[in-house]
Amino acid sequence: MEIKRDDRLWYGRYGGCFIADAFTLACDRYYDQYCEVIKSDSFLNEYEALKLQYADKSFVFNTSENKNLIICSAPENVYSILGTALLAKKLKKEQALCGARYADEALLCARVCAELGVSLKLFLSSDISGISSLMTDLQSLGAQIEATMCSELFNLPEMYAFQAWVASPDLGILINCRNNVGAFPQTNISTDFSKEYGSKLKEALEKNGTDGIERIVVPCVSGSFALSVFKAFNSKNVELISVECDVVTNLKEELDSYCGTFTKVMRNNRYDRVLAPELADMFDNGDITREYAGYEDVIKAQNAYGDRTALSLQSYAALDYCAKNGKEKKTLCLVRDQRWGAIL
Amino acid sequence: MSNRIEATIKRAQDEGRVAFVGLVPIDPNSMKRTREVADVMIASGVDIIMAHIPNWFPWMEGDVLQKAARAPRNAGITREDVFAFIKSLRAGYPNVPIIDMTLYDTAMTMGQDNFLRLSEEADIDGFDLPNYPLFYTGDKMGLFKECLKRERHLILAISYELATSEEGTEEYRLLCQMARDARGFAFVMNAPGGQSGSSEKLSSEQLTAAVDRVKNVMRQQGNDCYISIVCGISGKEDIDKVKKSGAHCFMIGSAYIKYLQEGRSLEYISDYLKGIHEMCKY
Numbered sequence: 134m135e136i137k138r139d140d141r142l143w144y145g146r147y148g149g150c151f152i153a154d155a156f157t158l159a160c161d162r163y164y165d166q167y168c169e170v171i172k173s174d175s176f177l178n179e180y181e182a183l184k185l186q187y188a189d190k191s192f193v194f195n196t197s198e199n200k201n202l203i204i205c206s207a208p209e210n211v212y213s214i215l216g217t218a219l220l221a222k223k224l225k226k227e228q229a230l231c232g233a234r235y236a237d238e239a240l241l242c243a244r245v246c247a248e249l250g251v252s253l254k255l256f257l258s259s260d261i262s263g264i265s266s267l268m269t270d271l272q273s274l275g276a277q278i279e280a281t282m283c284s285e286l287f288n289l290p291e292m293y294a295f296q297a298w299v300a301s302p303d304l305g306i307l308i309n310c311r312n313n314v315g316a317f318p319q320t321n322i323s324t325d326f327s328k329e330y331g332s333k334l335k336e337a338l339e340k341n342g343t344d345g346i347e348r349i350v351v352p353c354v355s356g357s358f359a360l361s362v363f364k365a366f367n368s369k370n371v372e373l374i375s376v377e378c379d380v381v382t383n384l385k386e387e388l389d390s391y392c393g394t395f396t397k398v399m400r401n402n403r404y405d406r407v408l409a410p411e412l413a414d415m416f417d418n419g420d421i422t423r424e425y426a427g428y429e430d431v432i433k434a435q436n437a438y439g440d441r442t443a444l445s446l447q448s449y450a451a452l453d454y455c456a457k458n459g460k461e462k463k464t465l466c467l468v469r470d471q472r473w474g475a476i477l
Numbered sequence: 478m479s480n481r482i483e484a485t486i487k488r489a490q491d492e493g494r495v496a497f498v499g500l501v502p503i504d505p506n507s508m509k510r511t512r513e514v515a516d517v518m519i520a521s522g523v524d525i526i527m528a529h530i531p532n533w534f535p536w537m538e539g540d541v542l543q544k545a546a547r548a549p550r551n552a553g554i555t556r557e558d559v560f561a562f563i564k565s566l567r568a569g570y571p572n573v574p575i576i577d578m579t580l581y582d583t584a585m586t587m588g589q590d591n592f593l594r595l596s597e598e599a600d601i602d603g604f605d606l607p608n609y610p611l612f613y614t615g616d617k618m619g620l621f622k623e624c625l626k627r628e629r630h631l632i633l634a635i636s637y638e639l640a641t642s643e644e645g646t647e648e649y650r651l652l653c654q655m656a657r658d659a660r661g662f663a664f665v666m667n668a669p670g671g672q673s674g675s676s677e678k679l680s681s682e683q684l685t686a687a688v689d690r691v692k693n694v695m696r697q698q699g700n701d702c703y704i705s706i707v708c709g710i711s712g713k714e715d716i717d718k719v720k721k722s723g724a725h726c727f728m729i730g731s732a733y734i735k736y737l738q739e740g741r742s743l744e745y746i747s748d749y750l751k752g753i754h755e756m757c758k759y
Contacts, residue, residue, distance in 0.1 A: 142614075150610055151581055153537075154655070155636035155666075157613040187543050286543045292536045299536070300677075390582040392536050393608070402553050405533065 147410035149186030186397030216326030235474030316393025331365025353449030356412035426450035499523035500730030503550035522754025549619035603630035630661030640687035668708035
């Protein structure tokens with residue numbers, strides 16, 4: 134009865150391909166095409182050029198008053214956007230489909246697609262679709278914008294991009310900004326591209342002359358960013374800690390599938406925060422210590438870091454965690470800038 | 478095996494008509510109102526009831542059913558509330574086929590065993606879980622096996638692309654598997670992507686070709702299963718197309734759920750459904 138049983142579909146019990154059988158064959162074709170094209174010099178050369186142009190590798194390290202704490206201001210991880218946009222071009226897909234929650238990722242996606250000559254349909258979250266200058270910029274880059282559904286129905290732009298992909302799976306391609314959306318191989322491909330970020334961080338640490346890190350603390354929303362860091366440092370010698378914080382209280386963890394991938398979701402009856410499936414697996418395996426910070430506590434703690442430029446809520450939570458826990462351990466704490474966009 | 482689904486479709490065929498499958502939405506304000514809608518549907522000629530168990534991420538649904546999923550969730554209605562409604566509906570209509578309509582995600586969220594237990598307690602006849610990857614995973618989660626064991630049908634959905642696939646392809650192989658394992662009825666999708674309320678529909682010729690092919694493959698596989706058309710069915714033109722195609726039934730949901738969302742009365746809904754029922758005759 135089976136067409137193809139393949140363990141690559143899963144991260145432990147997470148991940149997978151929970152879409153109708155009718156569409157799974159297109160997923161297999163996409164995976165085969167991906168495996169073929171990423172080996173080609175043409176792809177690799179153009180990907181390198183894109184990374185040089187768009188991937189910011191400026192990790193900035195600061196040692197705090199507690200000499201054991203190194204704070205790293207980290208750029209966004211854009212490798213998945215660059216990689217999947219280039220796949221759209223190389224696989225000659227008619228249209229790339231992307232759901233964007235943040236203004237910067239929407240702009241980057243539109244810029245890259247414009248440069249590559251890839252037709253792009255962007256689904257925007259309601260948090261950013263009202264920014265008129267953003268809309269003007271995106272349109273001037275040739276992106277086709279869809280913003281009504283997130284405003285009127287579910288504020289889940291990736292879900293609408295995925296829905297559009299399912300309607301014509303062989304013609305379109307999903308550009309994933311994060312690793313928590315889409316069926317196999319979409320999550321797997323974005324995870325593959327994203328992991329380079331962790332290697333770049335490692336290189337930057339070495340250049341900075343930093344060694345002997347015992348603990349890494351990383352802010353976590355979907356966990357895609359955290360995952361790319363943890364994958365590079367996953368060894369018995371380093372304690373990995375993710376710090377989550379939500380502006381909405383009373384979220385409960387549930388198991389669910391988000392557009393075809395089985396994972397963990399933090400939710401109440403209005404909001405959802407979907408975790409990357411591979412991170413969910415690492416949580417279950419005990420590879421990562423998972424910490425939550427209360428919203429009120431983090432807001433209070435922000436004052437202590439007032440000299441810093443605006444950081445994400447989860448970054449303040451990570452700093453606060455480091456201030457309160459294990460000061461004796463040599464710790465790398467990653468922080469990210471506040472972004473224009475979604476609250477979850 | 479014959480359950481209420483086969484018996485009902487057979488009866489409709491004996492009466493010289495296609496059977497009418499209708500989706501009952503969950504009213505965000507009151508389960509009493511949900512029951513009233515179901516009562517009106519049955520009284521107005523809906524043969525088979527699909528009970529909408531809202532998905533938290535309804536990516537296979539169009540905007541009407543997304544609203545129908547969003548509103549109960551925002552109102553704090555739980556899956557258990559929905560199952561309590563289905564159970565009460567079964568008590569009121571012991572002979573009407575009832576099918577759980579949701580994504581497999583719901584079973585994941587609730588736990589498959591819990592989902593099956595509650596369904597069995599409500600004595601449902603089948604499951605429409607269109608994103609359960611039965612063949613792709615080789616029934617990894619064991620849902621199909623459980624359905625067979627419990628004598629409840631897992632309704633399979635066949636896209637136009639699969640239905641018309643060339644012999645020798647992976648698509649054709651999958652079609653054969655679906656044709657072999659379909660139970661109750663198999664959906665043939667009238668729209669790409671299998672999205673409810675779709676405005677993009679197959680032509681009459683395309684639909685007929687798809688249904689003919691699926692019937693032939695079912696015969697080859699020794700499975701005499703019924704066929705239902707789904708996606709984008711709303712009026713006379715669509716139902717004429719269904720009848721011409723040789724399908725045995727069709728499903729409507731979005732068309733009248735939209736009216737309910739617009740605040741139309743139950744009398745209005747009843748008139749619409751009775752009109753559809755009239756169109757079912759050959």
